[in-house]
Amino acid sequence: MEIVATISPYLDMVREELMSRTSFGFAPDRDLPPAPARRADSGSGPRVLFVGFPSDYSLAFLLGLLQLEVRVCGIVTSPGAHPAILGDNALSRIADHLGVPLLRTWRINDDHSRIDMAGLRPEAAVMASFNQIVNAPTLRIPRHGFMNVHPSLLPQYRGPEPVYWVIADGAERTGITLHRAVPKVDAGPILAQATVAVDPHDTSGTLTRRLVGAGVPLLRPALEALLADAPGTVPDLRAGSYLPPVGHRRLDEAPSAAAAERMVRAGVPNM
Structure with missing residues (x-):
């Protein structure tokens, strides 16, 4: 039987509108127009679970995944x-259109969540922005494991908000990394990576859009490597950095006017 990607004019429309934007956010509150009654023609390749949020960043990688010769067998998110x-949102509308479950899991590592995911029989999982650390037993549910899409040039800027810190620090370059997920945050073997220059006028939104543009084409080779159990390249964490959640930062505590200006750009549009 021929292996094909998912076919859907509705998803093509959603993809075109999203990728026409010049600024992307991480806020998990995106909705979409209701899908037509006719469901998508599902892909017929390996069964892949998607883990993410109804945000610009997550949606771009879900829509990119649906262009590959895989069968998205379910979507996992964190309410x-x-x-x-908890209501209608971009992920729920896409899940309904695909005819697959949307698992709203408060604790991805508890027994109920693992049973639900195992029941979908995934061969791999792709994660693009998530607010829970996935432990070893959960990572073993897909036959070939989880792949995470992290918006930095790992091992630099590990942690939950790398795009903010790249701009706030005045870094001149960053990147996007697709790596095998391990229990330690952003520490797994690298499967694919691209470097992206930081413009002096970038906001987090404009930089995130370019990171996504560099990262979506890497989905195919990285997923092929994951499914082939390729070892990847283990990052040297000693040569990298970990930055914590941003929290509340005061502009009047910035060491200089230039640093304050970078903080403002780093906070747009997510803060």
């Missing part, structure tokens, strides 16, 4: 991140 996740 604790935003009240919108």
Whole structure:
């Protein structure tokens, strides 16, 4: 039987509108127009679970995944991140259109969540922005493991908000990394990576859009490597950095006017 990607004019429309934007956010509150009654023609390749949020960043990688010769067998999200996740949102509309479950899991590592995910029989999982650390037993549910899409040039800027810190620090370059997920945060073997220059006028939104543009084409080779159990390149964490959640930062505590200006750009549009 021929292996094909998912076919859907609705998803093509959603993809075109999203990728026409010049600024992307991480806020997990995106909704979409209701899908037509006719469901998508599902892909017929390996069964892949998607883990993420209804945000610009996550959606771009879900839509990119649906262009590959895979069968997205389910979507996992975390309702604790935003009240919108409990209602209709971009992920719920895409899941309904695909005819697959949307698992709203408060604790991805508990027994109920693992049973639900195992029941979908995934061969691999792709994660693009998530607010829970996935432990070893959960990572073993897909036959070939999880792949994470992290918006920095790992091992630099490990942690939950790398795009903010890249701009706030005045870094001249960053990147996007697709790596095998391990229990330690952003520490797994690298499967694919691209470097992206930081413009002096970038906001987090404009930089995130370019990171996504560099990262989506890497989905195919990185997923092929994951499914082939390729070892990847283990990053040297000693040569990298970990930055914590941003929290509340005061502009009047910035060491200089230039640093304050970078903080403002780093906070747009996510803060």
